Amino acid sequence: MQTISNRSFARYAWAVLAFNVGVVLWGAYVRAAGAGAGCGQHWPLCNGVIVPVAPTLKTIIEFTHRVTSGIDLALVALLVAWAFRAFPRLHPVRLGAVLSAIFLMTEALIGAALVLLEHVAKNQSSARGYSLSLHLINTLTLLACLTLTAWWAMGKPPVRVAGRPGWMAAGSLVLVMILGVSGAIAALGDTLFPARSLAEAFAQDFDPASSIFVRLRVLHPIIAAIAGTWLVLYAVATAGRRADLRPRAWLLLGLVGAQVAAGSVNLLLRAPVFMQMLHLLLADALWISLVLLCAGILESEPILTDKPV
Structure with a gap:
């Protein structure tokens, strides 16, 4: 039986999943627009500053992706805290929320590596293919964890x-x-x-x-x-x-x-x-x-x- 709090958590979890899909789509737009180097070879700063001054369009595109990714970190942190408050020990929602946080952090680290290794924009090295593949696998795993967290929060069995x-x-x-x-x-x-x-x-x-x-x-x-x-x-x-x-x-x-x-x-x-x-x-x-x-x-x-x- 679901409590009102658990139903609210489930709705929040589905919303976090939807937000993450949006972040993924914007990340793909960054690649398609060739804007991956919009903040230069800097991370987490953008062109050496927190907020870019007089940015180009590519800088705005890349910086927007970083901002939405930062918001995502806060949303998933709240997801984990709420999961531990609303669900009992060993409940699959707790596991799903923790795994979501772990894969979101690895997602951020892979994204940082792409920038620092310059596997962005017009880089044609074969190494970029490996980093891109790893990024995609991590993204799909993150989306799967968020999906299961929301699903289990609706009272579904593990x-x-x-x-x-x-x-x-x-x-x-x-x-x-x-x-x-x-x-x-x-x-x-x-x-x-x-x-x-x-x-x-x-x-x-x-x-x-x-x-x-x-x-x-x-x-x-x-x-x-x-x-x-x-x-x-x-x-x-x-x-x-x-x-x-x-x-x-x-x-x-x-x-x-x-x-x-x-x-x-x-x-x-x-x-x-x-x-x-x-x-x-x-x-x-x-x-x-x-x-x-x-x-x-x-x-x-x-x-x-x-x-x-």
Whole structure:
């Protein structure tokens, strides 16, 4: 049974998740706009000062991202404090909130490393691909932790990862993570090496002299086809076995279809910034819906007490 305080916490947790999605989208816009070096090689200061004076547009874009990230730290700190006040010892909400805080801190540290190592703006080094991939994996893990925190705050039981359902859920999540990494690499290639036509883009993909980011770009639609097929089968099978999970399964199916459509349009239009943002928003929504579906599949016995200890 949920108390009024716990319901308020759940609404707050969902709001924090939504805010984090916004921060992620703005971070992608920083990359797409080439504004990652807008504050120079300085962190946490911006061009050596707390508040930039007479900033350029790129500085405003990067500084805004840093400000929203700072607000995010405060929001998640409150999430953790409230979780420990409202929920009992060993309650999964506490675990979810703490993990969210940990991955938010690693997110900030990775972001700082990107700036200090100059893995931003027009940097074309292969090392940037590794740092970008690590950043994406950490971001998805953060969003998953926030999602589960909000979900468990609504009185949902914790998950138990075991047996065939466990490895199928884990495999689905890892597959979508790999898809996300390939998408981030493809988007970086589009940003660093824009093509004037679709034919030129295809020629770049298979040119041995092209950057590794461009040559890897062709893998993204292949991985997307594999992941999309698997997710469709996974959702349909789940809907057939679990009537209570059908709404979540149908939502996942709808988002897979929307992502395929957005990805196709993004490709045909040669990845304009607005389509990259829409594609990423749908990707985040798909990830969150998959996390919720997996949580439902792996639910254990519900927690009966909600008195804090």
